[in-house]
Amino acid sequence: MRELEVIGLQPDGKHLVCADKETGEKFRLPANDKLRAASRGDIARFGQIEIEMESTLRxxxxxxxxxxxxxxxxxxxxxxxxxxxxxxxxxxVLLERSRAADLAQLGHPVRENGPAVHTLAEVVALAFRTRGHSLEDAEWDAWRDEDGHWIAQLRWQTGRTANAAHWRFQRDAHGGNVVALDDAAADIVDPDFGRPLRGLAPVAAVPAAPKVPDNQHTLDDYYSTVPIEDDNDSDNEPVAPVAPKQPATHANGKDKRGKPAMPSWEDVLLGIRSSGR
The missing domain is CATH 1.10.10 (Arc Repressor Mutant, subunit A)
Known part of the structure; x- marks a missing residue:
């Protein structure tokens, strides 16, 4: 390691002039905080300055x-x-990104059949309004990718789910075009995304069969059918059904209320009219 000797200071006062004792070759050193700390022997300050210089970005x-x-x-x-x-x-740069996000919203989404007539901002507003999302809470941003293209981003919240959609924006004389880069962006610019979901009509419930109250008559009551009882002491002969009781009739063939009398059960079986013929 060669030893240098300080021989002077440059007129600007920002550099020291040093020389090699053996060869006389001259060198220049910056008169900065690091050199001052080293000249004072302040090791702690020297190390701190070195860390700050390494971490500082231009x-x-x-x-x-x-x-x-x-x-x-x-x-x-x-x-x-x-x-x-x-x-x-x-x-x-943040102002530049905000301006790029505004210009991207004026671009036209590119679909399979070409650029859309509406702008990206109009398509997003329609899709959000139809699906019940809040556009006021959504945030737009933009930045440049490695290829130098502007990438527009839309972030919004749906319940507890954070969503994000990205488009690549290329400006031209007609406002520019935006191309979807992920599924969320493609869904928003899809023409079917803005349409309301088809609802399902409620299925009508089939009414249950009405329950006959206990005080209502049934067919068995109407015909007064008597069930056959099994009596061990009898000859197990069938019991003939009891004919329904007929209302009292008058000689003129009418009942007490003056209406035509109904034929009795025997009359129906024997073919006899109510007049006795």
């Missing part, structure tokens, strides 16, 4: 990370820089 690097979709908090955590320093360089 402004263009900060803006490149923000433009590719990173947030200010993410860049600050990755680089170890204070949040306010990252925000200073990120603010112009």
């Amino acid at each position: 402004p263009r690097d900060i803006q490149a990370r923000i433009r590719s979709g990173a947030s200010i908090e993410q860049v600050a955590a990755e680089s170890g820089m204070p949040l306010h320093k990252v925000e200073r360089y990120a603010y112009p």
